[in-house]
Amino acid sequence: MEVLRAWFGRAGVxxxxxxxxxxxxxxxxxxxxxxxxxxxxSGLLDHPSAPRHRALNTxxxxxxxxxxxxxxxxxxxxxxxxxxxxxGSQNGPESNGDTHVHDDVDNNNMNSINEEAVPSDPANxxxxxxxxxxxxxxxxxxxxxxxxxxxxxxxxxxxxxxxPQQDLAPAGVWGGGQxxxxxxxxxxxxxxxxxxxxxxxxxxxxxxxxxPPKMSAFLQLIPWLARQGATAVMLEYEDMFPWRGRLAQVxxxxxYSRKQISGLVAACRSHGLEVIPLVQTFxxxxxxxKHERFAHLRxxxxxxxxxxxxxxxxxxLVRALVDQTMALHPGARFLHIGCDEVFQLGECERxxxxxxxxxxxxxxxxxxxxxxxxxxxxxxxxxDMLRHVSESAMQEAQLGQLVEPMVWVYAEDVxxxxxxxxxxxxxxxxxxxxxxxxxxxAFGEQLTVPNVRRHLDNNLNxxxxxxxxxxxxxxxxxxLVLTGWQRYDHFAVLxxxxxxxxPSLSVNLLAVSHGYFNASVQGQLYQALNCMQxxxxxxxxxxxxxxFLWDKFSWCFFPGAPVFKxxxxxxxxxxxxxxxxxxVTRSRxxxxxxxxxxxxxxxxxxxxxxxxxxxxxxxxxLLLKTAREALAEWFDDWTVGEWxxxxxxxxxxxxxxxxxxxxxxxxxxxxxxxxxxxxSELAAFGVSxxxxxxxxxxxxxxxxxxxx
Ligand SMILES: *[C@@H]1O[C@H](CO)[C@@H](O)[C@H](O)[C@H]1NC(C)=O
Ligand SMILES: *[C@@H]1O[C@H](CO)[C@@H](O)[C@H](O)[C@H]1NC(C)=O
Ligand SMILES: *[C@@H]1O[C@H](CO)[C@@H](O)[C@H](O)[C@H]1NC(C)=O
Numbered sequence: 001m002e003v004l005r006a007w008f009g010r011a012g013v014x015x016x017x018x019x020x021x022x023x024x025x026x027x028x029x030x031x032x033x034x035x036x037x038x039x040x041x042s043g044l045l046d047h048p049s050a051p052r053h054r055a056l057n058t059x060x061x062x063x064x065x066x067x068x069x070x071x072x073x074x075x076x077x078x079x080x081x082x083x084x085x086x087x088g089s090q091n092g093p094e095s096n097g098d099t100h101v102h103d104d105v106d107n108n109n110m111n112s113i114n115e116e117a118v119p120s121d122p123a124n125x126x127x128x129x130x131x132x133x134x135x136x137x138x139x140x141x142x143x144x145x146x147x148x149x150x151x152x153x154x155x156x157x158x159x160x161x162x163x164p165q166q167d168l169a170p171a172g173v174w175g176g177g178q179x180x181x182x183x184x185x186x187x188x189x190x191x192x193x194x195x196x197x198x199x200x201x202x203x204x205x206x207x208x209x210x211x212p213p214k215m216s217a218f219l220q221l222i223p224w225l226a227r228q229g230a231t232a233v234m235l236e237y238e239d240m241f242p243w244r245g246r247l248a249q250v251x252x253x254x255x256y257s258r259k260q261i262s263g264l265v266a267a268c269r270s271h272g273l274e275v276i277p278l279v280q281t282f283x284x285x286x287x288x289x290k291h292e293r294f295a296h297l298r299x300x301x302x303x304x305x306x307x308x309x310x311x312x313x314x315x316x317l318v319r320a321l322v323d324q325t326m327a328l329h330p331g332a333r334f335l336h337i338g339c340d341e342v343f344q345l346g347e348c349e350r351x352x353x354x355x356x357x358x359x360x361x362x363x364x365x366x367x368x369x370x371x372x373x374x375x376x377x378x379x380x381x382x383x384d385m386l387r388h389v390s391e392s393a394m395q396e397a398q399l400g401q402l403v404e405p406m407v408w409v410y411a412e413d414v415x416x417x418x419x420x421x422x423x424x425x426x427x428x429x430x431x432x433x434x435x436x437x438x439x440x441x442a443f444g445e446q447l448t449v450p451n452v453r454r455h456l457d458n459n460l461n462x463x464x465x466x467x468x469x470x471x472x473x474x475x476x477x478x479x480l481v482l483t484g485w486q487r488y489d490h491f492a493v494l495x496x497x498x499x500x501x502x503p504s505l506s507v508n509l510l511a512v513s514h515g516y517f518n519a520s521v522q523g524q525l526y527q528a529l530n531c532m533q534x535x536x537x538x539x540x541x542x543x544x545x546x547x548f549l550w551d552k553f554s555w556c557f558f559p560g561a562p563v564f565k566x567x568x569x570x571x572x573x574x575x576x577x578x579x580x581x582x583x584v585t586r587s588r589x590x591x592x593x594x595x596x597x598x599x600x601x602x603x604x605x606x607x608x609x610x611x612x613x614x615x616x617x618x619x620x621x622l623l624l625k626t627a628r629e630a631l632a633e634w635f636d637d638w639t640v641g642e643w644x645x646x647x648x649x650x651x652x653x654x655x656x657x658x659x660x661x662x663x664x665x666x667x668x669x670x671x672x673x674x675x676x677x678x679x680s681e682l683a684a685f686g687v688s689x690x691x692x693x694x695x696x697x698x699x700x701x702x703x704x705x706x707x708x
Pocket of ligand 2: 517520
């Protein structure tokens with residue numbers, strides 16, 4: 001308090017009256033702060049913050065971008081995921097190219113390619129191919145497409161392969177194009193007459209490409225998962241795997257060790273959890289293709305997302321990824337080989353000669369055969385690229401004998417993305433199928449905590465869809481994977497962290513293990529989250545009023561609870577800082593950008609606006625420390641630092657900058673006559689200081705006047 005008083009004492013104007021106000025104001029703020037900290041996430045924080053862009057987030061979760069779904073009203077999101085159909089889709093009409101390019105892919109000896117085959121000289125790469133090249137190709141494709149269309153060619157047929165289609169459900173079946181949540185046409189949460197389908201496998205997905213948990217935290221989680229009804233885990237290592245040999249640089253510096261992974265796999269198995277490793281083999285290979293060493297394997301030189309399937313060396317890379325993964329998962333029954341969101345397909349000079357559909361199927365076949373022959377494991381692939389492939393093409397490629405598809409939809413409305421007709425098609429081709437829902441990382445790229453209400457609806461809808469569609473497959477569904485994305489892709493910042501999603505994971509895991517979610521699982525849920533025996537935990541939860549469950553579970557002691565609680569505090573703090581900054585820099589008129597740029601304001605008004613700043617600086621600083629401690633139990637300093645920089649540092653930085661600039665305005669003692677100097681950047685728009693005006697007034701002002 002002394003410090004504050006001394007600080008405010010320096011204010012020349014406003015004297016004691018302002019000071020008394022400040023002291024009282026600060027006292028009240030501090031008290032509110034203390035009360036708030038004590039009872040952290042209570043009713044104070046009830047505003048549902050996170051998913052503001054509901055529709056947007058629903059449609060664009062990590063790889064929620066089926067090529068056929070591209071609602072144009074959400075244009076801003078399209079840059080989140082590169083080329084959601086738009087551009088790639090222009091490539092539909094290919095020449096009726098034959099497939100000779102691929103014939104060698106299956107039978108050659110790619111393993112023998114030696115070190116020299118991996119050029120390291122950047123001069124050899126096509127890095128110089130600039131964006132113009134890309135644009136040119138797109139334009140060419142467009143012209144081609146128009147020509148084919150004009151000639152009445154097979155544009156339609158080729159288009160049916162991967163082109164976005166407005167594949168709306170037939171009117172009248174699912175609400176006349178107004179997609180509803182489920183076959184009943186309404187949200188599922190709260191329904192009592194559901195079929196209670198329980199998937200044979202309940203798989204929890206760990207996305208380790210962001211915020212990989214410390215192995216100690218991970219190991220703690222394994223027995224807990226088994227108790228909540230999980231039967232398997234799916235591990236997506238990406239750069240956290242200890243890649244070695246020629247792949248060594250693909251691994252992140254803080255990757256898991258081989259010993260740690262073996263220990264994790266053993267721990268899972270000892271608790272009866274099957275382990276399904278996942279390694280990308282086509283799209284989403286950013287973690288490898290971003291490196292100069294592998295850049296020549298990109299389908300499009302500027303974009304490190306998809307592998308070019310026409311190069312022998314690409315298959316070498318894939319085989320190396322598969323071999324190293326399988327070496328640490330001996331005896332794995334399943335290997336997920338990714339293959340989602342291959343946005344760049346059929347773009348390079350070789351690939352352009354082949355139909356996109358063929359390119360895709362041939363590469364998947366080659367990889368799947370390799371996995372089956374060498375490891376006798378069943379390859380799984382994400383289904384999104386297949387949604388628009390014809391049944392005959394899949395039959396011809398004998399895809400049903402090679403892979404099992406994993407159909408993913410993370411939005412509530414499963415049928416909106418995968419209609420009954422698609423299920424029928426898949427049922428003709430595949431005898432077994434998997435489903436994938438989400439418990440976090442699907443409703444916003446920068447969220448800090450998942451909306452449990454929405455994820456529960458997604459999962460319950462999946463159960464209903466599975467029970468309705470299982471008969472279309474002779475072997476039915478293998479299981480449901482609850483995905484938990486930590487980044488939307490390799491280059492994205494972090495989304496919800498695992499510890500913050502423990503309540504969501506419990507709720508959803510219990511729901512899919514029981515086939516329903518109602519007060520009958522209350523005891524199990526509160527026990528899973530280690531809640532106290534207090535009246536609060538003798539009543540059921542209310543997801544409508546408390547969608548993040550901050551209110552319900554902030555008093556429990558599950559692993560990760562401190563992180564979960566902290567997200568509630570962050571939400572309130574961010575809201576508070578935003579409101580404050582908005583008020584003083586945009587609503588009020590004395591520390592706006594203009595004032596600060598020109599170092600020109602009323603010291604008394606500046607003081608008034610700064611009154612509330614110290615308390616806010618204090619609460620953000622405190623939050624940063626709390627967050628650091630909470631996160632350190634789960635994550636190494638790399639992750640802790642990344643998350644703090646992403647979420648809390650900007651708050652502190654904005655406040656500190658404002659404080660610095662306001663102080664600087666207050667230091668001015670003499671002010672120039674108006675007009676103030678014009679912004680030099682405006683000269684580009686023809687607004688510059690008139691030369692006829694005598695500049696004397698401005699020149700002769702005190703030296704301490706604004707910048708010129
Ligand atoms: C791939 O390897 C085969 C035989 O090893 C060779 O005939 C073919 O030209 C190679 N293709 C490419 C694109 O390098
Ligand atoms: C919850 O749902 C199950 C299955 O539908 C039912 O047997 C049970 O009675 C329900 N419990 C409550 C409290 O509604
Ligand atoms: C504003 O004026 C003060 C006092 O003359 C000076 O110390 C400070 O550097 C100025 N700030 C800017 C941004 O011009």
